[in-house]
Amino acid sequence: MKKVTMADVAKLANVSKSTVSQYLNKRYEYMSEETRKRIAQAIEELGYQPNVIARSLKQKTTATIGVIVFNMLHMLTTQVLHAIEEECQKRGFHVIICNSDDDPEKEKKYVNMLLAKQVDGLIVFPTGKNEEVYRPLVEERFPLVFVDRMVPGVEVDSVLLDNFKAAEMAVDYLASHGYDRIAIVIPPLVAYNVPRMERFEGFRIAMEKRGFVVDENNIIAVTPALLPEELKKRFAKPERPNALFAINDLALMGVLRFVKETDIRVPEDLAIINIDDVPFADIYTPMLTTIAQPTFSMGKKATEQLFVQIEQKRKEKPRVFRFSPILKERTSIRRKDK
Amino acid sequence: MKKVTMADVAKLANVSKSTVSQYLNKRYEYMSEETRKRIAQAIEELGYQPNVIARSLKQKTTATIGVIVFNMLHMLTTQVLHAIEEECQKRGFHVIICNSDDDPEKEKKYVNMLLAKQVDGLIVFPTGKNEEVYRPLVEERFPLVFVDRMVPGVEVDSVLLDNFKAAEMAVDYLASHGYDRIAIVIPPLVAYNVPRMERFEGFRIAMEKRGFVVDENNIIAVTPALLPEELKKRFAKPERPNALFAINDLALMGVLRFVKETDIRVPEDLAIINIDDVPFADIYTPMLTTIAQPTFSMGKKATEQLFVQIEQKRKEKPRVFRFSPILKERTSIRRKDK
DNA sequence: CCGGTTTATGAAAACGTTTTCTAAACTAAA
């Protein structure tokens, strides 16, 4: 049943395959009203569907892009993906989604598979490794954009949060509300995780700018699962922080779990702020003041940028787009006099 | 650069394309160690990557499946998708993701595009419409499975929550904890939304079984955004419910927002239970008792089932897999004596 | 009625594989 081909249409319409092809590609220029009608009818009658694969082989273009993400379950991912899908939909493109699970090996395998599949471009939330995989791609001007993270040593159009600003926003907001003992809560620092490093650096710089010292004890850098434990230890020690800056939603969960297990009151005893707007922010008590990422705009931009690369083959120097974080003022922070 | 083809490899290795093809498909049977080595080396030397498109054209199989979801942002979707991706990854398949946005027209367009793209199978979270689109597919035995919802009038392998059981679980749990005035919170009822209807029916039946009457006032069927408002109205009336059963996470959000705006205490004045485990369930105060869907198993099953369809062309009668909900007992419900 | 334009169509060669069938080369037996 699935076997009706262009040749069949041609036969039925009494024209050649070439003519049918013309018709399909809307090259009506030199085609009589008559034939056009006959073809249309033949197509209708046979329920003909062009075989996209065959066309792709000829045209070397697939109207498909690949997206590789390092964490499919993360909300940021979901939202950016949503925007990507939407933009592609507008252009008649399809999206193949791959989950590297933060494993550079998988990531590598996927980019190769996607290239073999002749995708027209790639949007990657990179693990941060695999420099040698991406380098040839940029050399070759293969359409590629990074989102959220970068790969040190590879220059590619990238769509990132302005992490410095986000961190600064956090400490400024806290400081201007009278908090002076601010701790940062962050997963373990690894050099290739650019946003993490940037947020940390941004924090440190903002603190210094404000004249605060960053006590080693106030850098809670531990894997999220261990966070409640670690925080408990920290709060057993003297000079308790009076504000916590959680670097992302996972860290926030750790913080919230910790808070729940103690009798610390928020915001009376402890202010909380974090990066990533979470869906329950205004349902939680107190409502959580967060620093949101403009996920939708980021996904849109990433896709748009990919398409400029796809369309104009010659490419200028890669650009890094930094998106401004958005402060969502709620009630987990309170004016407090020193 | 991207132009190295099998012919090039053949030339360099001094063999014919056929032989290279054999090699690539691991048909080593009648191939000397010698040639095998030469080919391997030629491939290595040229950095040859087979063109999957060309192969697909010949083999009429693309190692790609399409997934159409009606809501990309929903957590259920994300999690099921994650499992699907993982299962496909194991089998060397790719997944194209499309968001119908709960618009039957888009959904229809997408299934046609995906078919034209020659995907080997389709997993759909259907809007519930488009019977006429799916019917021919099942006739033709095209690999297809539905997830979460169904399409009335089309019999297809489906992976669904056991919605009756979920609803029953909710009322049983509530009832056995002494709650007797249970209200259901649910988006507007529409016939083609199968899970919604089933949950509602399940609720009604379970209530009757328990000897409770379902007061019309205790069916809060309104779009989630209007929920806080509507609940406020309901609680202004007499015979307030002492327990709320939210049919899904969106309804839950409405409930929680409502609770936050009033001084009703949970669980003292009001018990809450809902379907869909939410990430903040044990961070919220009180911790939320929920009825979780086994999303991962569902995604896995859907994919497995799709692959049995793909592999064995002849297909027995479609099966509906009902997954048992999982009660997550927490503290938003309390023993209470009448 | 005749060359020269237009206008409309078709033949055939790609695209890069897989696959079938045939042939060459080698081996062992006669």
Place this chain on the structure above:
DNA sequence: TTTAGTTTAGAAAACGTTTTCATAAACCGG
């Protein structure tokens, strides 16, 4: 040495399009 069988490898025809080029038909002014 021939013969028959066994390995090994290649030629060529697909797969379903697009695209280039040639040419046929129709038109048209002189």
